[in-house]
Amino acid sequence: MSKQDDAQLRIAELRAQIDDIDEKIVRLLNERAYQALAIRELKPEAQLGLYDPKREEEIFERLASFNEGPLFSDDLRTIYSTILRVSKEMRA
Amino acid sequence: MSKQDDAQLRIAELRAQIDDIDEKIVRLLNERAYQALAIRELKPEAQLGLYDPKREEEIFERLASFNEGPLFSDDLRTIYSTILRVSKEMRA
Numbered sequence: 001m002s003k004q005d006d007a008q009l010r011i012a013e014l015r016a017q018i019d020d021i022d023e024k025i026v027r028l029l030n031e032r033a034y035q036a037l038a039i040r041e042l043k044p045e046a047q048l049g050l051y052d053p054k055r056e057e058e059i060f061e062r063l064a065s066f067n068e069g070p071l072f073s074d075d076l077r078t079i080y081s082t083i084l085r086v087s088k089e090m091r092a
Numbered sequence: 093m094s095k096q097d098d099a100q101l102r103i104a105e106l107r108a109q110i111d112d113i114d115e116k117i118v119r120l121l122n123e124r125a126y127q128a129l130a131i132r133e134l135k136p137e138a139q140l141g142l143y144d145p146k147r148e149e150e151i152f153e154r155l156a157s158f159n160e161g162p163l164f165s166d167d168l169r170t171i172y173s174t175i176l177r178v179s180k181e182m183r184a
Contacts, residue, residue: 003137004137004138004139006137007134007135007137007138008138008140010134010138011131011134011135011138011140014127014130014131014134015131015147017127018124018127018128018131019154021120021123021124021127022124022151022154022155022172023158024116024120025117025120025121025124026155026158026159026163026168028113028116028117028120029117029163029168029171030159030160030161030162030163031113032110032113032114032117033161033162033163033167034162035106035109035110035113036110037162038106039103039106039107039110042099042102042103042106043099043103045095045096045098045099046096046099046100046102046103047096048100048103055107059114062111062114063114063118066115066118067118067122068122069122069125070122070125070126070129070182071118071121071122071125071178071182075125075178075182076118076121078174078178079121079171079174079175079178080114081174082170082171082173082174083171086163086167086170086171090162090163090167
C-alpha cells in the first residue's frame with residue numbers, strides 16, 4: 001500500500017471515530033435542550049427573566065474550569081455561545 | 093414553601109443536571125478536536141485538501157439521520173457549523 005493510501009485509510013478510521021463521538025454529542029445536546037425547555041417553562045412561576053446573562057457567564061466559567069484541551073476555553077465559549085443562542089430560540 | 097420558591101428550587105436542580113451534561117459535552121468536544129487535529133496532519137500525505145465541503149455535508153446529513161429532537165436538524169446544523177469552524181481554526 002502506498003503512503004498516500006495508508007494516510008487515506010487512517011483518515012477514514014479517524015472519521016469513523018468522529019462519527020461515533022458526534023452521535024454522543026447530539027444525544028447530549030438533545031438532553032440539554034429538554035432540560036432547558038423545562039427551565040424555560042418554570043421561569044415565569046419562579047419570577048425569573050427568560051434571559052439570564054449571569055447564568056450564561058457562570059456556564060462559560062464552569063466550562064473553562066474543567067477544560068483540558070486541546071480546545072481553548074475561548075473555543076468552548078464560541079461553541080457554547082451558539083448552543084445557548086439556539087437554546088433560547090428553540091420552539092417549545 | 094411558596095410556589096415561587098418551589099419553581100426556583102426545581103430550576104436549580106435542572107441547572108445542576110445541565111452542568112453534568114456540559115461536562116460530558118466538553119470532554120467529547122475535546123476528544124473530537126484531538127481526532128480532527130490528527131486528520132489535519134495526515135491530509136498532506138493523503139493528498140487531500142484541508143477544507144472538504146463534501147465531508148461537512150456528510151456530517152450534517154448524519155447528524156440529521158439520528159436526531160431525535162427536541163432540537164431540529166437545522167439547530168444541529170447551526171451548532172455544528174460553529175464546531176467545524178472552530179475545529180478548522182484550531183492551532184495544532
